[in-house]
Amino acid sequence: MNITRRLLIQTLSIVFGLLFVATPVEPLHAEEFETPAGFNAHIQSGVSLAFEGASVEYEPGLRLGGTVGYELDLKLPWRTSLNAQVTFAWNRWRFATPLNQGAHSLFVTMVGVAFSHYRPFRIRDVSVWTSMDLGLGDSTVEYDGFIGTNAMTESHSGFAFRFQLGTAYHVLPYLALGLTFDVSNVGLDELTDRNFSATSIDAGLVIRGRFPL
Secondary structure, eight states: OHHHHHHHHHHHHHHHHHHHHHOOSOOOOGGGOOOOOEEEEEEEEEEEEEOOOSSOEEOOEEEEEEEEEEEEEOOOSSOEEEEEEEEEEEEEEEEEOSSOEEEEEEEEEEEEEEEEEEEEETTEEEEEEEEEEEEEEEEEEEEOOOTTSOOEEEEEEEEEEEEEEEEEEEEETTEEEEEEEEEEEEOOOOGGGTTSOOEEEEEEEEEEEEEOO
């Protein structure tokens, strides 16, 4: 867990350092801002923690993900939007059992919606969003194998969902940097996967881009 703590501290330091450098000092009034709308894409990278099973111990792992969507202005009294999106995400961890060790990965493809709220900060926006995504996930367990045994790989698929919270600062009208926190799960019915985690908690950096530039 010390590795995870150091990675999270480094991630926070990078984000807030970038925000400090990129934030001008001249304020604007809130009425000068418009609610963003149109096509967008997100790239996410961070630390992933798997829920440990009864006989499986996990090391902190890696989370990579991407989202493509279309954002709609909801025309509410406050600046709120709805983003219809397609998400891809990949998690990978090292694990150890009393008899073996190896690598475990999850790959998910999901569709969902995100609700974003925008607030002005100096001359740019700060956005806060929450999203829910549903889809399919694939779990792959790769055993290293010990002396006298062969390496082995098994894969299973199931229903997947993700819940995400995020916040970002818009350093440019079409570019934002921020942080995300996710909880993901892949429903696995196969007996061989029941001792392996299908649930993860993820935190990391996100880059949000808007099109056209």
